[in-house]
Amino acid sequence: MASEKGNKPKNNGDDLSTILSHEEQVELTLLIANITEVMRKQITDTFDADSTTKKDQEPKNPLQEKENNPNVDDAGEAEGTVEEKDARELREKRARDLSAPKMQDLKKATEEYFDKWREGIILRLGEVVNSPKKLEEQIEHASIEATPDSEKETQTKVITSNTNIEEADAALITLYPPTSTALYSLPRDKRILLLNAMLLLLLSLERYSSYSRILLLHISSSLHLPLHILAEQEVKVAQGLLEAAKQMSGKEETEKRSDENKNSRRWKVGLAGVAGAAVIGITGGLAAPLVAGAIGTIMGGIGLGATTAAGLLGALAESGVIVGALFGAYGGRMTGKMIDQYAKEVDDFAFLPLKGSKNHEPLPEDRRLRLTIGISGWITQTEDIITPWRALGRQSEVFALRWELEALTKLGTSMESVVKSAAWGVAKKEIISRTIFASLMTALWPIGLLKVSKVVDNPFSVTMNRADKAGLVLADALINKAQGERPVTLIGYSVGARLIYSCLMSLAERRAFGLVENVILMGAPCPSDDAPWRAMRSVVAGRLINVYSENDYILGFLYRTFNIQYGVAGLQEIEQVKGIENINVSDMVSGHLRLQYLVGSILEKIGFEDIDVSEVAREEETLALMEEEEKREENKKDGSNITPEEEAKEMEKDVKHKTDQTMMQKAAEKLRLS
Amino acid sequence: MASDESLPTLKILMIGPSGSGKSALLIRYCDNQFDNESSTATIGVDFKLKRLSVHGQPYRLNLLDTAGQERFRTLSTSYYRGAAGIILVYDISSRESFNSMERWFEECESNMMEGAKMYLVGGKLDKVQGAGGEAKRKVSEEEGRRLAERWGTVGFMECSAKTGEGVKAAFAECVEGIVKDGGLVAAGGRGRGTVSVAGAEEVDSGCAC
Numbered sequence: 001m002a003s004e005k006g007n008k009p010k011n012n013g014d015d016l017s018t019i020l021s022h023e024e025q026v027e028l029t030l031l032i033a034n035i036t037e038v039m040r041k042q043i044t045d046t047f048d049a050d051s052t053t054k055k056d057q058e059p060k061n062p063l064q065e066k067e068n069n070p071n072v073d074d075a076g077e078a079e080g081t082v083e084e085k086d087a088r089e090l091r092e093k094r095a096r097d098l099s100a101p102k103m104q105d106l107k108k109a110t111e112e113y114f115d116k117w118r119e120g121i122i123l124r125l126g127e128v129v130n131s132p133k134k135l136e137e138q139i140e141h142a143s144i145e146a147t148p149d150s151e152k153e154t155q156t157k158v159i160t161s162n163t164n165i166e167e168a169d170a171a172l173i174t175l176y177p178p179t180s181t182a183l184y185s186l187p188r189d190k191r192i193l194l195l196n197a198m199l200l201l202l203l204s205l206e207r208y209s210s211y212s213r214i215l216l217l218h219i220s221s222s223l224h225l226p227l228h229i230l231a232e233q234e235v236k237v238a239q240g241l242l243e244a245a246k247q248m249s250g251k252e253e254t255e256k257r258s259d260e261n262k263n264s265r266r267w268k269v270g271l272a273g274v275a276g277a278a279v280i281g282i283t284g285g286l287a288a289p290l291v292a293g294a295i296g297t298i299m300g301g302i303g304l305g306a307t308t309a310a311g312l313l314g315a316l317a318e319s320g321v322i323v324g325a326l327f328g329a330y331g332g333r334m335t336g337k338m339i340d341q342y343a344k345e346v347d348d349f350a351f352l353p354l355k356g357s358k359n360h361e362p363l364p365e366d367r368r369l370r371l372t373i374g375i376s377g378w379i380t381q382t383e384d385i386i387t388p389w390r391a392l393g394r395q396s397e398v399f400a401l402r403w404e405l406e407a408l409t410k411l412g413t414s415m416e417s418v419v420k421s422a423a424w425g426v427a428k429k430e431i432i433s434r435t436i437f438a439s440l441m442t443a444l445w446p447i448g449l450l451k452v453s454k455v456v457d458n459p460f461s462v463t464m465n466r467a468d469k470a471g472l473v474l475a476d477a478l479i480n481k482a483q484g485e486r487p488v489t490l491i492g493y494s495v496g497a498r499l500i501y502s503c504l505m506s507l508a509e510r511r512a513f514g515l516v517e518n519v520i521l522m523g524a525p526c527p528s529d530d531a532p533w534r535a536m537r538s539v540v541a542g543r544l545i546n547v548y549s550e551n552d553y554i555l556g557f558l559y560r561t562f563n564i565q566y567g568v569a570g571l572q573e574i575e576q577v578k579g580i581e582n583i584n585v586s587d588m589v590s591g592h593l594r595l596q597y598l599v600g601s602i603l604e605k606i607g608f609e610d611i612d613v614s615e616v617a618r619e620e621e622t623l624a625l626m627e628e629e630e631k632r633e634e635n636k637k638d639g640s641n642i643t644p645e646e647e648a649k650e651m652e653k654d655v656k657h658k659t660d661q662t663m664m665q666k667a668a669e670k671l672r673l674s
Numbered sequence: 675m676a677s678d679e680s681l682p683t684l685k686i687l688m689i690g691p692s693g694s695g696k697s698a699l700l701i702r703y704c705d706n707q708f709d710n711e712s713s714t715a716t717i718g719v720d721f722k723l724k725r726l727s728v729h730g731q732p733y734r735l736n737l738l739d740t741a742g743q744e745r746f747r748t749l750s751t752s753y754y755r756g757a758a759g760i761i762l763v764y765d766i767s768s769r770e771s772f773n774s775m776e777r778w779f780e781e782c783e784s785n786m787m788e789g790a791k792m793y794l795v796g797g798k799l800d801k802v803q804g805a806g807g808e809a810k811r812k813v814s815e816e817e818g819r820r821l822a823e824r825w826g827t828v829g830f831m832e833c834s835a836k837t838g839e840g841v842k843a844a845f846a847e848c849v850e851g852i853v854k855d856g857g858l859v860a861a862g863g864r865g866r867g868t869v870s871v872a873g874a875e876e877v878d879s880g881c882a883c
Contacts, residue, residue, distance in 0.1 A: 022714065026745070029718035033749045115755055122749065123738070126719035130697075130739075 020194070024183060025129040028194070031181040032125055035218040036118045038179060039211070043114055045578045046537045047107040049094040094576055097531055106508060110538045113513040117211050124201060128312065169226050171607040175543065176214070178222040191223045196233050200312035203237070206322055207485030208369055210517040210541035217542075227609055231395040234369040241323050242367055327367055327484045348405050349473055351482075354389055354398040370396040370487050370517065372610075373474075375403070377494025377523075377595065378412035378463070380658070382666050384596060388493070391600030391619060393610035396489065403470045403499065404463065406663060411459040411495065413658040417651040418456045419554060419593055420633060423448040431553050445557065452648040453557070455655060460495075460558045464525065467495045471502025478503070479512045487517035487541070491603075493595040494555075497524035497570070501536070508535040516540050521569060522547040522585075522602060523595050525559050528567030530576035537579050545581040546574050547602055549589035558592075581606075597623040681725070681734040684852060685756050689778055690763035691771045692742035695797040698835035699763060700739045703845055708836050716741040718749060728850050735849065754785040759793060759828075759852045761844075766796040766832060769812040772821075779825045793848035794822040799834035828852070 020028060097103065178184075183194065198219055202212040220230045351373065353366070374389030385408075386400045418424055427449035445453075478488060492500045500521060507515065519540050526532070528546075537544055548570050555570045573582040583606055588598055595602075600616030688696045697716050701707050704722045720739040725732060738753055740746070754760075760782050765771040775794075782792060796818045802811040815832055822830035828851025833840025 022717075025717050029749075030745065033718070033746075037748070115752060119752060119755065122718060122752065123721045126717065127721050129717045130720040 024186070027182050029122075029125060029129060031179060031183060031219070031222060032121065032215070034179045034181075035215060035222065036121065038177075038218070039214065040111070040114055040118070042579055043110055043538070044107075046110075046534055047098055047103065048578065049091055049098050090576065094530065098534075103531070103534065106511075106535060106538055109511045110513060113511070114211065117209060117514060120205055121202065121212070121215070124205060128201060171609075172217065172221050172227045175607075176218045176221040178224065179218065181222050184222065184224055186223075188225075191225055192229055192233075195220060195223060195225055195230060196237075197312055199230070199233055199237060203241075203326070203369075204313050206326065208326065208487055209485075209514040210487035211514050213370065213487045213517050214541050231610065235395060238327075238367050238369045239365065242327070244323070325481075325485060327486070348403055349470060350402045351399040352386060352402050354386060354392070354400055366397065368395065368397040368486075370489065371399060371483055372396045372489040372491065373399045373401055374599075375401045375490065375492035375496035375499050376408065377492065377496035377498075378415055379405070379408045379596075379662075380412040380416060381662055382409075382669070384412070388596050388599040388619075389491070391603060391612055391615040392491075393612050395610040401470075401474070401496075401499075404466045405666065406659070407459065407463045407466050408495070409662045410655065410659045411456075411463045413662075414456040414459045414651070414655045415554065415558075415593060417654050418452055419591060420630070421452055421647055421651060423452045423647055424554075428553065445560065449557065451645060452651065455648055455651045456558065457561065459655075461561065463495045464498055464562070467499040468502040471499045471504075472506050474499065474503040475506035475510065475512070478507065478515050479510060483515075488515060489518040489520075489542075490516060491520045491522075491599070492524075493522035493599065494570075494592060495525060497521035498526055500524075501526040501532070501569075504536040504539055505532060507539040513539055514541060516542075518542040518545070518608075520545045520547065520603070520606065520608070522599070523549060523552055523555055523570035523589065523592055524568075525555060525562070526569050527563060528569040528572055528574055530574070533569075533574050533577045533580055537577055543581055544579065545583055545606055546570075547583045547585055547606070548572055550584070550586040551590050552592050554592040594623070597626065681732055683734045683736060684758045684849060685736045685738065686759040686761060686848065686852075687738045687740065687753050687757040688761045688763060689740050689750070689782065690742055691765070691774045691778070692744075694742060694763045694765040694768075694771050695835055696742065696763045697739050699795070699797060699833070699841060700737055702835040702838055702841050704737065706838070708838075710836075715743055718746060719753060724845075726846065726849055728846065728853055731853070733849060733853070735845075750781070751785050754782075754787065754790075757786060757790055759791045759848050760786055761793045761795055761848055762827075763795045763797050764813070764818075765798050766813045766818070767798050767801045767810045772796075772813040772817070775821060779821075783825075791848070791852045792825060792827040793844070793851065794818065794825075794827050794830045795844050796830075796832040797835065799832045799839055800836040801834075803834075803837075828854075 183191065186194070195216070199216060202208065202216065205212070216230055217227070220227060354374075372389075372392055374392065376385050376388060379385060382405065385402050385405070389398055389400045392398045427446040430446045477483075490500045490503070492498075500519060501524060504516070504519065507513075516539055519536070520543075524546065533544075533546075546569050550571060552571055555568060559568050559570075573584075574580045575582075583602070585598070585602055585605065588601060588605075589595060597619055600611060600619045603611050604613075604616055688700060690696055692715060697720065698708060700720070700722055701709070704724050716739060718741055722737045722739070724735040724737060726735055727733070738757070740750055740753055762775065762778055762782065764775050779792070786792075796813065796815070802808055818832065819830050829844075829847045831840050831844040831847060833844050835841060
């Protein structure tokens, strides 16, 4: 084999064996093995009574440190302080909860899924690094037929704007601590090439699982590459694949010919199982040159040879069908059509693409390898379904979920009027004067407020109910691959967060792992005890973030009729589960109604990887304007003297009027459209 | 293709010390080739598919060729999941390789799934054949057989990847040993993805009873 290596034509770009020496390939394999081990550890930690979020965030707390230390015998601290005793009790409670068969089942299923995924990756990698022969054959084959322009492309290794960019993001490194590897010392270009090769290799499993995405983030961090490089490459690869797929379908006869080719093992191993590992045998030089041209033209700039790219991509590089499946062409589209399917269960449910037009499919240049779904919680006008999500950047396909417009509008307007009411103004002062917010939980709400509560209580419980149902529908859509084989990030505020909560619980129930990448819940009206959060954690591969505000009185007020004894996630930290990020935005979010206008700023604070800064600025402007207006109104109200009863009546009228207005508007729009 | 996909699938793992000839054995078995010069050590794990009929029943074999090198040992535990059979390979011309088998059997026993079968292979038979070859033999066939019996494997075979002698027989015997009592055969699935899912469930229920 050594002799063959020498003969290899040099002008065909690089494959893994040329960009990496044997030793480096070993390093790569070990790196992947180590990273996946770290990821697995994180999963088991979720179900470990000894690991809590708190420990992570307050390592200085001596109590927590003790828990951290396995050498400290808990039993030996019998005469500890009250705090220690509490902690011990909490720990015991966690252990009890965790030993419940339901939890154990979930843990087992999560681990099983993860192990399967890992096996697929490692086998695929093993196949690539261990069969240079196949790639060589393919390269020789390709050198005859490969389109000249693809060759040209591969030789000019254009890596855009890599001069004045920091070596690695601090955020990336804190979130995904680098695993030490000798590969770090490779030249930067080579590391980028390697990252790109890994992306293609992971895609060759015919699905971009959320775990795969997290693995890539770990790799980026370990190679000390900044996040945007991975993001840029994802975009490029998405374009390349779609472009290639177009050409593939255009040349059906070529495909037919390759089918007739006896050497083609394609249909034999075809779309085979074992996590895609079986796919590889096929790439042995057959349809590759055709697609390689297309992929090479688009992705040549990344520096990987066209044929190598095709080789790494496996079956993905050969079949438009598989590419289509990756982008969700068959699983049900992420557009309005889904409605009909689910219309019976939920009145109103649709994915609206934020980029491009509402009325047709997103254009190929807007397609991405990942997607983000933003879910609004309450609205005062139809546009509110979309506006908050404008702040999301272009590295993923952004959709807004339109659901239950009427219920959301009603909730929005009634909440607005309650907050603007004199009763709330009085109550707020009262609430603030009481130091313990917790007492509110136990029904000690100011009387005046309770009198106006009926305005908002009903819309809230209706919307909560609908959110739970719509969450099931969303889960179903995800399981049916409406998004294709791509990882999904879910972001929602208020009742929208409730929808996500319901969706994730359903995903966990149905053991649908590897679909969701990140989840951000803002002001979520859902329980804060650990069992549901553990379940949610199990289906989220990346970050699970609970954004809470201790000053969100209205959320506490609204939620009082639900299971308040389990706490409210939107008001407090989730302490008992490891791997949940708690973000305190008390200083930003003075009330529930603020959330909508703060989506961008909050995402910025979280360190969300992909935001549109100009949109965030605009959001902030809007908020400032609103605050001014509110102040003016408040001043006006101070003067007037009406009883809470009268006010409630007036508000009800007002709400009805506004809701009708919005719905009319919507109807009018529909008319105009058709 | 459909028929192939729906076949019952057996996952078989090949382990053993570095340089004992696992990869050569696999390439001989699957591609009927032998590369005299090749001496690259396997990285991580390699993977091949093969179809095999035993008593008229076709099976799909997922053959995993693992790296023998120590540095990959951290990886190895993950391979055992779902493996119905483990083929342990040593080099009959190397005493050292045979002596390490004890450790490999131990690793295997502690990691393999309940109901999985072991099979012992002594490789590089060609080296001890021909004129003066016997001198190169460092492990007698009897020793190999005794080791296999002691660990309760379903069989033992000496073979050569270079000449092909005994290779097919060894794999066939191993598969026969696995399927004899219905062991850990994963049913075939229809679509991709579902294959492995269905497979794992099958395996689990197999364990329980």
